[in-house]
Amino acid sequence: MRLSKLFKNAPTTNVTGLCFDSRKVKQGNIYFCLPGMTHDGHEYIGQAIERGAICIVHSRELTPEEMPTGAIYIRVNDVMAAMNQCARIYYSSPSDKLLMYGITGTNGKSSIANIIRNIRNLKEPCGYIGTIAIEYGNVRLQPDLTTPDAIFLQEKLSDMVRCGMKACALEVSSHGLAQHRVDAIDFDVAVFTNLTYDHLDYHGTMESYFNAKSILFKDRVKADGVSILNIDDPKFPELKKLSKARVISYGVNTECDYRAINVEILPNQTNFDLIYEGMAYPVKTNLVATYNVYNLLAAIAALHETGMDLETILPACENLPQIDGRLEQINLGQDFHVIVDFAHTPDGMEQMMQFGRKIAGNHQVIAVFGSAGKRDVAKRKVFGQIADQYCDSIILTEDDPRDEDPKEIADQIKEGIKTKPHIFIQDRYEAIRQAVESANKGDVVLLLGKGDEPYIYRENGRAPYKGDNVIVKECIEKYALDHEDDEK
Known part of the structure; x- marks a missing residue:
């Protein structure tokens, strides 16, 4: 791709890839000088150019000593924002071509994402990116992070499109949201599981932790998409107000759009009645424990609100594949x-x-x-x-x-x-x-x-x-x- 397609008034130099880690730069790459928690990418411009970077995207003013010859320098206000936008363009806006499910919350992300993927596959091919793996078609990769970096995400979503995927279930961590890793992804569905004590070593306070989670519903889900929210979680009212998409609720203890009643939890099976629009639908599943009732409700709501019939979804709940390491x-x-x-x-x-x-x-x-x-x-x-x-x-x-x-x-x-x-x-x-x-x-x-x-x-x-x-x-x-x- 030409550099001029990524930046206005830039030369037509050919770009071979995008990178923000100077150690991984290859010939013809753009190097993005990201400021980090311990290191600043601006410090490694020389190393990036030595490894073949042909363009340096930076945010602060550079001294002549910091600008070795042999590269094009482009200054921007926000390197992360520029990197997200470049990655989206470079990989041909893959999230626009996929039905994107984003799942966030303290617990349950992996389970819900995998349930969505397994049942969605009955209708059309669906990929998955999260803590457990990156899976699509015959590809299975071990992830480094629950929500990978912006460049890697766009690359894998693009590969999903190439491999025939029509949808993707993506776990969206609070770190991923706070660090802008999903800023270039348009989500059709945003699912909220719950908010309980976690990651305060990073976020500092529960308020900050919640604010990170809420980004998915305020900014990342499409206005004509849908937010699937747990009505039994104390943060439901606040998230409902923040969501720019229409809100669908699920829960057990409160009247809502998708509610489970008559819950019977056995050692190897769970039974309940799903109440939806005044009708009761019997549900039998091999998933166990109360929290999996919530996980299943969230997945059912997300799938049903994106065009799958309950008559297809509910029978598939009876024998869901075991998720390794999750109950x-x-x-x-x-x-x-x-x-x-x-x-x-x-x-x-x-x-x-x-x-x-x-x-x-x-x-x-x-x-x-x-x-x-x-x-x-x-x-x-x-x-x-x-x-x-x-x-x-x-x-x-x-x-x-x-x-x-x-x-x-x-x-x-x-x-x-x-x-x-x-x-x-x-x-x-x-x-x-x-x-x-x-x-x-x-x-x-x-x-x-x-x-x-x-x-x-x-x-x-x-x-x-x-x-x-x-x-x-x-x-x-x-x-x-x-x-x-x-x-x-």
């Missing part, structure tokens, strides 16, 4: 329950532990979890308080410790544990093994925080990890099933 029930024939979940917020932890307590009955709930290093410290004690309320025994372990001492993190969690027995086993594999070996018939083992993530962040960066769901299967086969055979 993933592991059953290899052992006589106790094992549940793997990504829960890493106080609300997510409580929801999982409530469900574990419900299905355990008079049996024991054994929880294995930790808390991420270099992240919100205040929630660690809260994790301990929640576990103390619902669990019978607690095994604390590592969870992305980064450069913090896992034992010190565990000690902070222990401050909230007052009555229940607990131990610390630093190695996560060994902690899972201990939980499996200690479980008796009817017990519930909860493995929380990592889900299916194939890595752990340690002091020197991302290290390989099998994932809780893989490790627990190994432990069941080696320690639980063999043990059962010995008893027989």
Whole structure:
């Protein structure tokens, strides 16, 4: 593409790509000098030109020493805004050619996005971008971020169009919104799950966190689109006022557009009646736990409001594909329950532990979890308080410790544990093994925080990890099933 198509009055120089990381610049690229939290992209102009950048987009005045020869310099007021606009044009405005679902909220984004994708595929091909993966057609990639950077997003959406996708379900994180990663995407549907305590290490306050989430409904959803909002969340009235699109509500406890009543939650199945426009529709699903009722309602509303019939949507809810690491029930024939979940917020932890307590009955709930290093410290004690309320025994372990001492993190969690027995086993594999070996018939083992993530962040960066769901299967086969055979 010619540079003149991206910037007015620019030369017709050929552009081979867009980049904001000077280490990744290739010959013929435009380099965008983004100001960062720790580094300023303006400091790396020389490196970018050495690697082949033919154009430098910058926002501050540069000294002659900062402007090596061999490149075209374009000054703009906002480099991020310019980068978003260039990426959109360079990749031919892919979001205009896709039915775009954006899902935001503290918990439930991955589940809702995957439900939407799986059911939408019954009508037309739908891609997915989020925490779990980037998927479309035969492509499956491991993401670095829940919501990738603006250039990568436009590239992948463009590739989706090329591969025949007609829709995309995109998880939109608060970081992604605050850092303008989705500014060049027009969303047809904006879904809000809930707002609970999380990411205050970045946002500072719940108000700031909410303001970041609200960007999707104020600015990013199309005026002729639709906002799907959880009426049972305290932020519903405020989001309803802020939304520039028409608002559709869903919930359980309050009259709304899509409401679930007569909810029956079983260990392996959930039943409820969907009330829509005065009619009751029976719904049966293999998803379990109360929060999945909300997730399913949000997905049903989003799909129905974009042209799919309830007669097509509801039968598809009965046997939805298991989402790896999201309330993933592991059953290899052992006589106790094992549940793997990504829960890493106080609300997510409580929801999982409530469900574990419900299905355990008079049996024991054994929880294995930790808390991420270099992240919100205040929630660690809260994790301990929640576990103390619902669990019978607690095994604390590592969870992305980064450069913090896992034992010190565990000690902070222990401050909230007052009555229940607990131990610390630093190695996560060994902690899972201990939980499996200690479980008796009817017990519930909860493995929380990592889900299916194939890595752990340690002091020197991302290290390989099998994932809780893989490790627990190994432990069941080696320690639980063999043990059962010995008893027989």
